[in-house]
Amino acid sequence: MLETPEISTPLDAEHARTLRAGTKVLVSGRVYGARDAAHRRIVDLLDAGEPAPFPLDGSIIYYVGPAPAKEGHMIGPAGPTTSGRMDTLTLPLLERGLRGMIGKGYRSPDVRAALCRYGAVYFAAIGGAAALLARHIVAKRVVAFADLGSEAIFEFTFDRFPVVVANDASGGEAYVRLPD
């Protein structure tokens, strides 16, 4: 049996620093959905001295572009997309208090170092389990960039959404890495 601690947002740095790579965690509370195009726009806003469209401090971002919802469903299948595409656009967000990211796949050395510097965590969700993962999302609304469709920024409410700590704030990593 896997032990599965539960966390909820907002997440503070002290709590984030206690989470260890390889641990399965259930996430509840407000989580923001954003992927490629939304990241570009957030960083453009920050560069222009504008605020982000949602409070970054203590926040968790889920890299996702949900499928359309079937009639009677609140949200369509919503699994993680590849996180590495967001690497360069993630650093300015971590600087401003982003505490967690949920996605799949390796992160860059810069992102992993920033997790240690700021006390943040990168979580892996199961790619290919999108139908089941969507059952742990109990509310959603678009908070910005509605013109981007499935790439808009969403505010989700998570209920015990299952993830695994892939990279922790002490340099630990659960992903297997082969020597070059």
Next chain:
Amino acid sequence: MPYDDRGAQIRMTTSADSTVNGRSVSRDVDVALLSDAVERALRAAASRLPPDYLGALADASHRESSPLAIDIIGTLLDNAAYAEHEQIATCQDTGMAMLFLEIGQDVHLTGGNVVDALNDGVRRAYRDLRKSIVGDPLLRKNTGDNSPANLHFDIVPGNAIRIQGLMKGFGAEMMSRLVLLPPAAGIGGVKDFIVDVVGRAGPNACPPLIVGVGIGGSFDSVGLLAKRALLRPLGSVNPLPHVASLESELIATINALGIGPQGLGGVTTALGVHVEVGATHIAAIPVAVNLNCSAPRRFTVEL
């Protein structure tokens, strides 16, 4: 084709394969029949993963000792059952539609343009699915209906039509690679390249994977060989003995990497390695590795 596809299979009642004095009779087929068949097959494949894949996944669970690996495989199996029951997509990335048509040379397609008809079927199938296609790779404007599909046509003997399809997610597509090795690299160089591609993909391609490998041909055709290898059901073996032994050696080496389900460790990095070979030039060994993810949506339709 030597493989019996046990994936989502739909047979249509038509008069295909009727013969007179051992010769097939020419047959008119309205392209609207192709649109309808493609629409139905794509809709079904989006929410129903092939039984050979689900069987292989369940078997893999018994070989894992890591609680996390067992938990992940269990979640993937639960997800497949839930998606099929609810008739919703197993994965939000329902991919790019890739259709491989074998059209009997005695078939006469009527009622319109076959390419338009196939894309029409794709548009209708994706009405309730995510639209993931941009019309131009640089301008990147979404076409809004998931068309166009990636189409491949083969002319074959007879008067039947067979359509095989993949709904190919791009997490795994992005980690696929192609190389033209010098013949001096030998079989060792070929194996090293294939294993290296899987190793570098790590968690990004959403393992457990199906590894499609093409060896031979040319720059363009080797990628197609690798893609066609993904049409084979798990458990199938290449009929050429030397290729079959390469497949079994590669699956053992790849699973010994320890990448495991979702890259979080374990002995199930791939559920199958399918290798297809073709004639090539004296100067090269083209090798392509096309990865398929933990949502390998696939179908066959016969008309």
